[in-house]
Amino acid sequence: MTQKVRVRFAPSPTGPLHIGGVRTALYNYLFARQKGGTMILRIEDTDSNRFVPGAEEYINESLRWLGIEIDEGVAEGGNYGPYKQSERRDIYRRYVKQLLDDGKAYIAFDTPEELEAKRAEIANFQYDASTRLSMRNSLTLGADEVERLIAAGEKYVVRILIEPGREVVVDDLIRGRVVINSSVIDDKVLYKSADDLPTYHLANIVDDHLMEVSHVIRGEEWLPSAPLHVLLYEALGWSDTRPQFVHLPLLLKPTGNGKLSKRDGDKLGFPVFPLEWHDPKSGDISSGYRESGYLPEAVVNFLALLGWNPGTDQEMFTMQELIDQFSFEHCSKKGARFDYEKGKWFNHEYISRMDDESLARLFRPILEKNVDNAADFGDDYVTRAVGLVKTRVNFVGELMEQTRFFFVAPTTYNEKDIKKRWKEDTPRIMGELIEVLEGIDDMTSANAEAIVLGWIKEHEYHMGNVMNAFRLTVVGECKGPHMFDITELIGKQETIARIKRGIDNIVSPQ
């Protein structure tokens, strides 16, 4: 039986999507595309207390930025909607009733306070076969009383009735077979009357069934509740069409203990969010990969390899290559520590390989912000400047410090370099250099280099000292790309002007 592949990414809009969630979305997407399947985005907003405005838009924008395309969802539409759980109340209500009618679930009136008291009273208290008959629920109260309480407006929840002592089997595509005894599963709440919404567990199963989801690909934190889900499918009579489970290993903190969490954010010195996030309540701003100068391709590539490998030495992947090669067989079972240094390296590689025009386009806004007369420099000039330094940066933003001297002449000069390279006779030699440059008609790198180097040899000047003094006047320090590539770009007049300024302003310590 070949079933059509339909997968879903189902975040809850309780804040910005974090990088672990992004990876889950990515794996879902890769698998869907590889199998010619459908990628669904479902918004799981069944917790009315934790709703955060803007979170849903944030999720959409993040996925768009990364190139993770959604086939069915709130914005995209589809034949299995609505794709937002808060709009599916009628549907859930129907299945709650079905479970109740079939005796697979029951109504419970215990208040949160009562439950808390029980937990305080009894160690390892669990609402299950061993305790449910001592609680306030439809199994102990009698039909009339239950009806009366409901009519009186008493808040209640619906709990699944777990039958103890059964071996529940979960077959996971990454972990293999996991068997759990049903006695350790509690009678989980499926529905709460307070907000007329189901909990994750029920909504999840109902939606996956109705949306004909074929593979549930989610984080490992869901593995412990997978047996409950198996039992729920069974209770609803859907066991034969139950989707395959795939539990992905978690992303762990780079150092210390625990999984990578939203709160790690800027605390650890790197973004954990794809996009910058402005918290509407606290006003706090959390940095994002996009705003930090990451290329989405680099983020995708990096994330793909955190928990999956191709089985070969290949490390650089386009989205299409990931789609072609992805497989659960090569997914790790072990949680992956988030290695930010490697992420930086990926970004460096992607920037280095990017064509100059595109990079310049990304850099332009940063240039505008930092250089007053940025508008004076045409796209061609910026493109060439960027092209000369792109292998030296990890982030787009770093292009500014690397290219600054292409746009602004130095006003200060590095002390150490002066001490090392600016000798007593340097001003005189620089004066000669100006004359040599005056005589050059073609400032093309190779040509200028040949002439200047010829002059240095002819006078038996010290190559290192002359060239570095030259660089000092033009760049302000002994750093940067090939000298004559720089002078070709800034031009003869600017070069000479900078040497003159250097002669006037650089004071040798000797």
Add this chain to the structure above:
RNA sequence: GGCCCAUUCGUCUAUCGGCUAGGACGCAAGAUUUUCAUUCUUGAAAGAGCAGUUCGAUUCUGCUAUGGGCUACCA
């Protein structure tokens, strides 16, 4: 505490019983360069421990240890 999952260089990982344990990031050294980078070369660096199965275990099994997750009217 209980339940579940995991365990190869510092980190991400390859190996599907034959290993001189491979690659990448990071680190170190060297080469190249008029500078700083890039680049290139080289190097250091790992099978958690103990049993068992086997001619042979990193690979299979068990136990221990360690790490992780879950244990809500959150997802």
